Amino acid sequence: MGTAKRTKTFRDLKLESGFTSAQFILETQTSELGDKGILITGTFTDRSGKTIENEEISSSYSNALQAKFQYIEEIKGIDRIFRSKPFYLGIPAFSAEFTAVEWGNGFSSDQAFHESLSGVWLVLRNSGRGTSWTYRVEP
């Protein structure tokens, strides 16, 4: 049995005009993220507050986490800036909850894990409306 994975949740992210894709861009304050790993799981709710089914979400699925997720990936040649592939949604989401989960060898400390997530940006697009936003996700 492995040790419990560290997690950090970004709750209650709302976009009243709705979005159909969400992509993370992340600036880390530590050097550890390059060697370790973080993935982001996402759950999305529609206009009426109902959770959007997994079939409507285009991303990887983890049986262990029972959730749709995307890896945070290193960008070659650019120091300490990371990104995920976008989550694509079949119907617009109006709010979302994302959880960052460590994977692989794990971080050296809670502080290192949290510092890795200090500069989080989220690019949201609504393909139907043609609107798009870049969120600065606050801790």
Next chain:
Amino acid sequence: MSQISVICTSQIEDPSEYVTYLDSLVRLPSVTEVVVPLTAEGISDEEFSAIFFEYVESADPKIVPIVLSEKSSRPQSINQAVATAKNDVVLLLENPVMVDWVDLREVIEAIEDRPRAIVWFTHRVLNSPEYGPHEDLYFRSIPAPDSMSFSAYAVSRRYFLELRGFDEEPSMKGILGPDLLKRHERRGGALLRLKRQSGVVYSSVDSPKFSGSINFNIGEVEKIVNSKASIYRNLINWSVPVELRVPLISVAIATKDRADLVGESISSVLYQSFQDFEIVVVDDGSEDAEAVQEAVYALGDSRIKLLRNAESRGVSHARNRAADATNCLLTAVHDDDDIMLPRRLEWGIEALSETTDASYGSWTNFDHYDGSMRTFITRKDFDNALVAFSGEGPGHSTWTIPTEIIKALRYNETLTSSVDHYFATRAAAAGVKWGHVGKVVYLRRVHDFQLTSQDTARQKSGHTLSKFGNTFLASSTGLAAMREEGGKHTYPAVKGAKDPSKEFSGYLPDHLVRRDVIIDGNVNNALLKIGIPTKMVSLMEDRDLVTGICYTEQGLLKDITFDELVKIRKSGITRWKSVGTIDVKAEQTAESAFLHDMAVVEGEIATVWEKVSAQAVGRLQLILAVLRRDYKNGYLAVVQHPENVPELGDLEYFSDARLQRRLLVRGELGVQVCYTVFGFENYQAAVQALNRRHGHKPTSPAAIFPAVDPESLVKVLSDEREKRLLKNSFDDSGLGRIS
């Protein structure tokens, strides 16, 4: 005794010269007042003020000073001065010319004789001011330069106001007389030049000038004047107070046995964007005249005149009687069962020009019973060639026509139907140029009791008669040529032609629609004034956070009746739009309205959120468009305020923003969103600002609109990081510190 008001359009900078000049004006016989505008600089100059006001107080009560300021431009001030003039005739001076040799009584008499003529004075320049009053100055002077051709002209106060004064639009760059006289000429107005002694004003080579006069050369002036083809200006916003204006247009309505519909028809006039009208209703012998009277008087508007024929004399007689009963320059034709769209009068007047004596437009039929709609588009430039080609005419209720044309040509009282077609054809034959406004201007009610549905056969024969008339005017070859010419008349592109319901259903009668109204302006005040504050379901306010200026206040009102549309317009709101949903059972009881509201409460909060946010996003897109117009790659940083509406945003972090706004949108059921919005020249500046804000551990979410492309975001974050590292290493080295 005939009297005149003299209105100087500016001041002479030198106070002594100014006082001397004014003194020469007040001493003229027939002059009872001299209106003198003062520039703000003049007033603030101590020497000027001392000399000028000493003269005004001690010398002559005829001097009436008015102050020009940034809040009131020169055209606005002069328009107001003419509107408040004591006399019916005013002499306008654009240069400080000597009018000593003009017989002002002759000027006054000429205008009293022809109230819609303008007396224009030739301006000549003397090489010495020393000539005596008995010398023949004409031969001792030379013509003034072209740029001074509009130094002096006299006009009746009423006619000046009918022409809507000097154009107050900044695009006219303060040009006064050249534009006014050109517009007068476009409507075929007479320019009178009096005999030599009375028709000439003089200045000398060393005469002082009015400060602030236009310094354009005549070519530039002509270019600006010709840039606008219309005759009548300041139609919606005009600095002249409403109570001093004169009606420009008479809305002529012939009615018979339509007491149930005429009120709605007149209401559609009362909500017009252009408000300086009178309405002449001719009741052509209705069986229940009292009911018609009651319906008209219930509207409580003093601009309505009701005339009555004891017995029916026919529609042509009623139309002629309406024309005889008005002194307005223009007439708009309207029917007692039809509904004008809110800008019908404005469009009709605006279209009149040198090449359009009378205007007409398209219309949309609506079914009185189910609200279904269909638009009819008429071809452009109605004339006899078009009659020869297709027989079609300009729809009667779309006409805006000089009243004098109706008075001169008259409707043919022997016809009972197609009277308009016959009139239009005769007018065209007489040389009247018809022009299409290119828009749907009214909604025509289709029901079982309309004249055209009862009298189709005679209607058709009337059209044939008009068409047949041409055959007497041309040979068969000529007629063929006319037909060919008529076929070349094209159709205008008309908004609302394809989907009239979407565009116009908001203006259908109450029994056919549920109506929402979007209004711009001081929404809260307007609603309190007209007593329907509870009908507002949403409000959007866009305010500058630095200056406090409100850019937009837009309200959405629900379930508005036709009468309330009139109240909204009368409250001073000029920008509004009605959106209707066709519902033939729309006349709801209070109970059903309550049930409707309850349904909203139970199930629709999410929908309200969506509507409110869509409004906010729509506005953000507009702000963004403004930013991108000024800064090609503009981006917005938007901060959401879920709890309180901030008085000031996070200015500290966004002090370099080019634009700082607060956007508040309130919807039904207490739904509210509030954003502060900061505009940046590029995405780099926006990202940097959010990073700065992030350093202060904010609690409310913030975002950039539109999204920064992920590649670009990565690049800017990376660059920022490089800069930070460089700065830190520089700081750590101690090289950057000042000891």
